[in-house]
Amino acid sequence: MEDILTIVVPCYNEEEVLPETVKELGVILNDLVRQEKISERSKILFVNDGSKDRTWELISEYSEKYPYVTGLKFTRNYGHQNALLAGMKTAVKFSDMIITIDADLQDDVNAIYQMVDQYLDGVDVVYGVRNSRDTDTFFKKRTALAYYGLMKKLGVNLVPDSADYRLLSKRATEALLQYQERNLFLRGMVPLVGYRSAKAYYPRKERFAGKSKYPLGKMLHFALDGITSFSIAPIQLILILGIITTTISILMMVYVLIEKILGHVISGWSSLMISIWLLGGIQLISVSVIGEYVGKIFTEVKHRPRYNIEDENYSMKMEKD
Ligand code: UDP
Numbered sequence: 001m002e003d004i005l006t007i008v009v010p011c012y013n014e015e016e017v018l019p020e021t022v023k024e025l026g027v028i029l030n031d032l033v034r035q036e037k038i039s040e041r042s043k044i045l046f047v048n049d050g051s052k053d054r055t056w057e058l059i060s061e062y063s064e065k066y067p068y069v070t071g072l073k074f075t076r077n078y079g080h081q082n083a084l085l086a087g088m089k090t091a092v093k094f095s096d097m098i099i100t101i102d103a104d105l106q107d108d109v110n111a112i113y114q115m116v117d118q119y120l121d122g123v124d125v126v127y128g129v130r131n132s133r134d135t136d137t138f139f140k141k142r143t144a145l146a147y148y149g150l151m152k153k154l155g156v157n158l159v160p161d162s163a164d165y166r167l168l169s170k171r172a173t174e175a176l177l178q179y180q181e182r183n184l185f186l187r188g189m190v191p192l193v194g195y196r197s198a199k200a201y202y203p204r205k206e207r208f209a210g211k212s213k214y215p216l217g218k219m220l221h222f223a224l225d226g227i228t229s230f231s232i233a234p235i236q237l238i239l240i241l242g243i244i245t246t247t248i249s250i251l252m253m254v255y256v257l258i259e260k261i262l263g264h265v266i267s268g269w270s271s272l273m274i275s276i277w278l279l280g281g282i283q284l285i286s287v288s289v290i291g292e293y294v295g296k297i298f299t300e301v302k303h304r305p306r307y308n309i310e311d312e313n314y315s316m317k318m319e320k321d
Pocket residue numbers: 009010011012013014049077078079080083101102103104106211212213214
Protein backbone atom coordinates (compact mmCIF):
# COMPACT_ATOMS: atom_id res chain seq x y z
CA MET A 1 0.00 0.00 0.00
CA GLU A 2 1.34 3.40 -0.95
CA ASP A 3 1.13 6.33 1.43
CA ILE A 4 -1.78 8.74 1.28
CA LEU A 5 -1.03 12.36 0.36
CA THR A 6 -3.37 15.27 1.05
CA ILE A 7 -2.71 18.65 -0.53
CA VAL A 8 -4.21 21.39 1.65
CA VAL A 9 -5.08 24.61 -0.20
CA PRO A 10 -6.39 27.70 1.66
CA CYS A 11 -8.70 29.80 -0.51
CA TYR A 12 -10.01 33.29 0.07
CA ASN A 13 -11.91 34.79 -2.86
CA GLU A 14 -10.04 32.67 -5.37
CA GLU A 15 -12.79 32.00 -7.95
CA GLU A 16 -10.54 33.29 -10.72
CA VAL A 17 -7.67 30.89 -10.10
CA LEU A 18 -9.50 27.88 -8.71
CA PRO A 19 -10.26 26.14 -12.05
CA GLU A 20 -6.59 26.29 -13.00
CA THR A 21 -5.46 25.20 -9.52
CA VAL A 22 -7.74 22.16 -9.60
CA LYS A 23 -6.44 21.28 -13.04
CA GLU A 24 -2.73 21.61 -12.25
CA LEU A 25 -2.85 19.91 -8.85
CA GLY A 26 -5.07 17.17 -10.30
CA VAL A 27 -2.53 16.40 -13.01
CA ILE A 28 0.26 16.05 -10.46
CA LEU A 29 -1.80 13.98 -8.05
CA ASN A 30 -2.84 11.54 -10.76
CA ASP A 31 0.68 11.41 -12.11
CA LEU A 32 2.05 10.45 -8.69
CA VAL A 33 -0.63 7.80 -8.30
CA ARG A 34 0.30 6.39 -11.71
CA GLN A 35 3.96 6.32 -10.70
CA GLU A 36 2.85 4.34 -7.61
CA LYS A 37 4.46 6.89 -5.30
CA ILE A 38 1.24 7.77 -3.49
CA SER A 39 -2.02 5.95 -2.78
CA GLU A 40 -5.00 6.42 -5.07
CA ARG A 41 -6.88 7.54 -1.97
CA SER A 42 -4.81 10.76 -2.00
CA LYS A 43 -6.83 13.99 -2.03
CA ILE A 44 -6.79 17.73 -2.53
CA LEU A 45 -8.48 19.56 0.37
CA PHE A 46 -9.62 23.11 -0.37
CA VAL A 47 -10.22 25.20 2.75
CA ASN A 48 -12.64 28.00 1.99
CA ASP A 49 -11.74 30.80 4.37
CA GLY A 50 -15.04 32.68 4.31
CA SER A 51 -14.83 33.74 0.66
CA LYS A 52 -17.36 36.31 -0.49
CA ASP A 53 -17.31 35.16 -4.12
CA ARG A 54 -18.20 31.83 -5.75
CA THR A 55 -15.18 29.96 -4.37
CA TRP A 56 -17.24 27.54 -2.28
CA GLU A 57 -19.70 26.85 -5.12
CA LEU A 58 -16.74 25.97 -7.32
CA ILE A 59 -15.17 23.73 -4.68
CA SER A 60 -18.51 21.89 -4.28
CA GLU A 61 -18.88 21.46 -8.04
CA TYR A 62 -15.36 20.11 -8.38
CA SER A 63 -15.80 17.68 -5.48
CA GLU A 64 -18.81 16.19 -7.25
CA LYS A 65 -16.96 15.99 -10.51
CA TYR A 66 -13.63 14.60 -9.26
CA PRO A 67 -13.28 11.88 -6.61
CA TYR A 68 -9.99 13.35 -5.36
CA VAL A 69 -11.27 16.89 -4.70
CA THR A 70 -12.65 17.68 -1.22
CA GLY A 71 -13.56 20.87 0.61
CA LEU A 72 -13.88 22.40 4.04
CA LYS A 73 -15.77 25.61 4.64
CA PHE A 74 -15.25 28.10 7.45
CA THR A 75 -18.24 30.05 8.76
CA ARG A 76 -16.35 33.29 8.10
CA ASN A 77 -12.87 34.58 7.30
CA TYR A 78 -10.43 33.35 9.95
CA GLY A 79 -7.21 34.05 8.05
CA HIS A 80 -4.69 32.12 6.03
CA GLN A 81 -2.84 30.54 8.98
CA ASN A 82 -6.02 29.24 10.59
CA ALA A 83 -7.15 27.86 7.24
CA LEU A 84 -3.89 25.94 6.92
CA LEU A 85 -4.18 24.60 10.45
CA ALA A 86 -7.79 23.50 9.97
CA GLY A 87 -6.86 21.74 6.74
CA MET A 88 -3.97 19.90 8.39
CA LYS A 89 -6.04 18.95 11.42
CA THR A 90 -8.76 17.52 9.21
CA ALA A 91 -6.39 15.72 6.85
CA VAL A 92 -3.97 14.24 9.38
CA LYS A 93 -6.37 11.47 10.41
CA PHE A 94 -6.28 9.89 6.98
CA SER A 95 -3.01 11.09 5.49
CA ASP A 96 0.56 9.87 5.77
CA MET A 97 1.88 13.13 4.40
CA ILE A 98 0.40 16.61 3.93
CA ILE A 99 1.47 19.31 1.52
CA THR A 100 0.22 22.87 2.01
CA ILE A 101 0.22 25.25 -0.94
CA ASP A 102 -1.41 28.59 -1.78
CA ALA A 103 -4.29 28.58 -4.22
CA ASP A 104 -2.80 31.22 -6.50
CA LEU A 105 -0.16 28.97 -8.15
CA GLN A 106 2.66 31.38 -7.29
CA ASP A 107 4.59 28.46 -5.90
CA ASP A 108 5.62 26.00 -8.56
CA VAL A 109 3.41 22.91 -8.27
CA ASN A 110 6.15 20.76 -9.84
CA ALA A 111 8.13 21.00 -6.60
CA ILE A 112 5.56 18.53 -5.24
CA TYR A 113 7.42 15.75 -7.08
CA GLN A 114 10.64 16.64 -5.23
CA MET A 115 8.81 16.87 -1.93
CA VAL A 116 7.21 13.45 -2.30
CA ASP A 117 10.52 11.89 -3.36
CA GLN A 118 12.22 13.35 -0.30
CA TYR A 119 9.40 12.07 1.90
CA LEU A 120 9.84 8.61 0.40
CA ASP A 121 13.54 8.88 1.28
CA GLY A 122 12.51 9.21 4.92
CA VAL A 123 12.43 12.96 5.43
CA ASP A 124 9.65 14.30 7.68
CA VAL A 125 9.66 17.99 6.77
CA VAL A 126 10.33 19.37 3.28
CA TYR A 127 10.42 23.17 3.02
CA GLY A 128 9.55 24.70 -0.32
CA VAL A 129 12.20 27.36 -0.88
CA ARG A 130 12.03 29.87 -3.71
CA ASN A 131 15.37 30.34 -5.40
CA SER A 132 14.42 33.54 -7.16
CA ARG A 133 12.29 36.49 -6.22
CA ASP A 134 12.28 38.01 -9.69
CA THR A 135 8.54 38.49 -9.67
CA ASP A 136 8.51 40.27 -6.32
CA THR A 137 8.81 44.05 -6.23
CA PHE A 138 12.11 45.62 -5.13
CA PHE A 139 10.37 46.78 -1.95
CA LYS A 140 9.07 43.31 -1.07
CA LYS A 141 12.48 41.75 -1.75
CA ARG A 142 14.33 44.21 0.50
CA THR A 143 11.80 44.09 3.32
CA ALA A 144 11.71 40.29 3.25
CA LEU A 145 15.50 40.13 3.48
CA ALA A 146 15.64 42.66 6.33
CA TYR A 147 12.91 40.75 8.14
CA TYR A 148 14.73 37.42 8.02
CA GLY A 149 17.85 39.18 9.33
CA LEU A 150 15.96 40.80 12.19
CA MET A 151 14.23 37.55 13.16
CA LYS A 152 17.56 35.79 13.25
CA LYS A 153 18.96 38.46 15.57
CA LEU A 154 15.94 38.03 17.82
CA GLY A 155 16.69 34.34 18.05
CA VAL A 156 13.85 33.07 15.85
CA ASN A 157 14.79 30.27 13.54
CA LEU A 158 13.14 30.70 10.11
CA VAL A 159 14.03 29.03 6.83
CA PRO A 160 14.78 32.01 4.56
CA ASP A 161 12.60 32.35 1.46
CA SER A 162 10.23 29.63 2.52
CA ALA A 163 6.61 30.42 3.18
CA ASP A 164 3.73 28.06 3.75
CA TYR A 165 4.53 25.70 0.90
CA ARG A 166 5.84 22.54 2.53
CA LEU A 167 5.39 18.85 3.11
CA LEU A 168 4.93 17.41 6.57
CA SER A 169 4.78 13.73 7.42
CA LYS A 170 1.96 12.45 9.58
CA ARG A 171 4.03 12.45 12.75
CA ALA A 172 5.46 15.91 12.04
CA THR A 173 1.92 17.24 11.51
CA GLU A 174 0.75 15.64 14.73
CA ALA A 175 3.67 17.22 16.55
CA LEU A 176 2.88 20.61 15.03
CA LEU A 177 -0.75 20.33 16.10
CA GLN A 178 0.44 19.97 19.71
CA TYR A 179 1.39 23.64 19.61
CA GLN A 180 -1.70 25.18 21.13
CA GLU A 181 -0.97 28.87 20.57
CA ARG A 182 -3.64 31.18 19.16
CA ASN A 183 -1.33 33.64 17.38
CA LEU A 184 -0.27 31.39 14.56
CA PHE A 185 2.98 31.90 12.71
CA LEU A 186 3.38 28.48 11.16
CA ARG A 187 6.66 29.14 9.37
CA GLY A 188 8.23 29.84 12.75
CA MET A 189 6.59 26.86 14.44
CA VAL A 190 7.54 24.16 11.95
CA PRO A 191 11.31 24.40 12.64
CA LEU A 192 10.53 23.99 16.36
CA VAL A 193 9.06 20.55 15.70
CA GLY A 194 12.44 19.11 14.79
CA TYR A 195 12.68 15.90 12.74
CA ARG A 196 14.77 15.40 9.65
CA SER A 197 14.13 18.14 7.14
CA ALA A 198 15.06 18.95 3.57
CA LYS A 199 14.45 21.72 1.07
CA ALA A 200 12.83 21.68 -2.35
CA TYR A 201 13.88 24.62 -4.52
CA TYR A 202 11.60 26.22 -7.08
CA PRO A 203 11.21 29.56 -8.87
CA ARG A 204 8.44 31.81 -7.58
CA LYS A 205 6.01 33.01 -10.20
CA GLU A 206 3.41 35.74 -10.57
CA ARG A 207 -0.03 35.13 -9.20
CA PHE A 208 -1.96 33.18 -11.85
CA ALA A 209 -4.99 35.47 -11.58
CA GLY A 210 -6.72 37.77 -9.14
CA LYS A 211 -5.19 40.16 -6.61
CA SER A 212 -3.04 39.45 -3.56
CA LYS A 213 -5.14 38.77 -0.47
CA TYR A 214 -2.28 40.12 1.64
CA PRO A 215 -2.27 43.91 1.31
CA LEU A 216 0.57 45.81 2.99
CA GLY A 217 -1.34 46.37 6.23
CA LYS A 218 -2.11 42.68 6.70
CA MET A 219 1.48 41.84 5.75
CA LEU A 220 2.93 44.19 8.41
CA HIS A 221 0.55 42.82 11.00
CA PHE A 222 1.65 39.30 10.15
CA ALA A 223 5.33 40.26 10.33
CA LEU A 224 4.85 41.87 13.75
CA ASP A 225 2.93 38.80 14.87
CA GLY A 226 5.96 36.74 13.95
CA ILE A 227 8.17 38.81 16.20
CA THR A 228 5.86 39.14 19.17
CA SER A 229 4.78 35.50 19.08
CA PHE A 230 8.30 34.16 19.07
CA SER A 231 10.59 36.52 20.87
CA ILE A 232 10.76 38.29 24.20
CA ALA A 233 13.90 40.12 23.07
CA PRO A 234 12.00 43.45 22.73
CA ILE A 235 11.12 43.26 26.44
CA GLN A 236 14.75 42.62 27.29
CA LEU A 237 15.75 45.73 25.35
CA ILE A 238 14.01 47.80 28.05
CA LEU A 239 16.53 46.59 30.63
CA ILE A 240 19.43 47.71 28.45
CA LEU A 241 17.77 51.12 28.04
CA GLY A 242 17.32 51.35 31.81
CA ILE A 243 20.95 50.53 32.47
CA ILE A 244 22.09 53.12 29.92
CA THR A 245 19.86 55.79 31.46
CA THR A 246 21.04 55.02 34.98
CA THR A 247 24.66 55.21 33.86
CA ILE A 248 23.96 58.59 32.28
CA SER A 249 22.36 59.72 35.54
CA ILE A 250 25.56 58.97 37.44
CA LEU A 251 27.59 60.95 34.88
CA MET A 252 25.02 63.73 35.18
CA MET A 253 25.48 63.82 38.96
CA VAL A 254 29.21 64.37 38.57
CA TYR A 255 28.65 67.05 35.90
CA VAL A 256 25.98 68.83 37.94
CA LEU A 257 28.16 68.81 41.07
CA ILE A 258 31.08 70.32 39.19
CA GLU A 259 28.82 73.01 37.72
CA LYS A 260 27.42 73.72 41.19
CA ILE A 261 30.88 74.04 42.76
CA LEU A 262 31.95 76.37 39.96
CA GLY A 263 28.85 78.41 40.67
CA HIS A 264 27.48 78.29 37.11
CA VAL A 265 24.00 77.23 38.14
CA ILE A 266 20.75 78.83 39.15
CA SER A 267 18.96 77.38 42.15
CA GLY A 268 16.83 74.30 41.54
CA TRP A 269 18.68 73.20 38.41
CA SER A 270 20.96 70.66 40.09
CA SER A 271 18.27 68.77 41.94
CA LEU A 272 16.00 68.81 38.89
CA MET A 273 18.64 67.41 36.53
CA ILE A 274 19.66 64.61 38.88
CA SER A 275 16.04 63.65 39.62
CA ILE A 276 15.05 63.47 35.96
CA TRP A 277 17.82 61.10 34.95
CA LEU A 278 17.82 58.97 38.07
CA LEU A 279 14.04 58.53 38.10
CA GLY A 280 14.00 57.75 34.37
CA GLY A 281 16.60 55.04 34.86
CA ILE A 282 14.87 53.54 37.88
CA GLN A 283 11.56 53.47 36.06
CA LEU A 284 12.97 51.76 33.01
CA ILE A 285 14.67 49.12 35.11
CA SER A 286 11.44 48.55 37.06
CA VAL A 287 9.45 48.18 33.86
CA SER A 288 11.98 45.68 32.58
CA VAL A 289 11.65 43.63 35.77
CA ILE A 290 7.89 43.46 35.26
CA GLY A 291 8.58 42.74 31.59
CA GLU A 292 10.69 39.72 32.50
CA TYR A 293 7.71 38.26 34.36
CA VAL A 294 5.35 39.10 31.49
CA GLY A 295 7.81 37.33 29.20
CA LYS A 296 7.67 34.25 31.40
CA ILE A 297 3.87 34.32 31.39
CA PHE A 298 3.99 34.70 27.60
CA THR A 299 6.02 31.55 27.17
CA GLU A 300 3.99 29.64 29.77
CA VAL A 301 0.54 30.38 28.37
CA LYS A 302 1.51 29.04 24.97
CA HIS A 303 1.58 25.54 26.47
CA ARG A 304 4.03 24.51 23.81
CA PRO A 305 5.21 20.92 24.03
CA ARG A 306 8.53 20.81 25.85
CA TYR A 307 9.98 18.31 23.40
CA ASN A 308 9.14 15.91 20.60
CA ILE A 309 10.55 12.40 20.66
CA GLU A 310 11.64 10.97 17.35
CA ASP A 311 12.52 7.45 18.44
CA GLU A 312 12.63 5.46 21.65
CA ASN A 313 13.00 1.77 22.48
CA TYR A 314 12.70 1.69 26.24
CA SER A 315 8.97 0.91 26.28
CA MET A 316 9.32 -1.79 23.66
CA LYS A 317 12.05 -3.59 25.59
CA MET A 318 10.17 -3.28 28.88
CA GLU A 319 7.05 -4.78 27.37
CA LYS A 320 8.99 -7.69 25.93
CA ASP A 321 10.73 -8.62 29.22
N1 UDP B 1 -5.82 33.39 2.08
C1 UDP B 1 -6.73 32.88 3.01
N2 UDP B 1 -7.31 33.74 3.89
C2 UDP B 1 -7.01 35.07 3.93
C3 UDP B 1 -6.06 35.57 3.00
C4 UDP B 1 -5.47 34.71 2.10
O1 UDP B 1 -7.00 31.68 3.02
O2 UDP B 1 -7.59 35.78 4.74
C5 UDP B 1 -5.17 32.46 1.13
C6 UDP B 1 -5.25 32.87 -0.32
O3 UDP B 1 -6.43 32.41 -0.92
C7 UDP B 1 -4.02 32.21 -0.91
C8 UDP B 1 -3.03 32.23 0.25
O4 UDP B 1 -3.80 32.43 1.42
O5 UDP B 1 -4.26 30.85 -1.25
C9 UDP B 1 -1.98 33.31 0.10
O6 UDP B 1 -2.55 34.56 -0.17
P1 UDP B 1 -1.99 35.52 -1.30
O7 UDP B 1 -1.51 34.74 -2.46
O8 UDP B 1 -3.03 36.56 -1.59
O9 UDP B 1 -0.76 36.19 -0.54
P2 UDP B 1 0.64 36.69 -1.20
O10 UDP B 1 1.15 35.55 -2.03
O11 UDP B 1 0.31 37.88 -2.01
O12 UDP B 1 1.51 36.97 -0.02
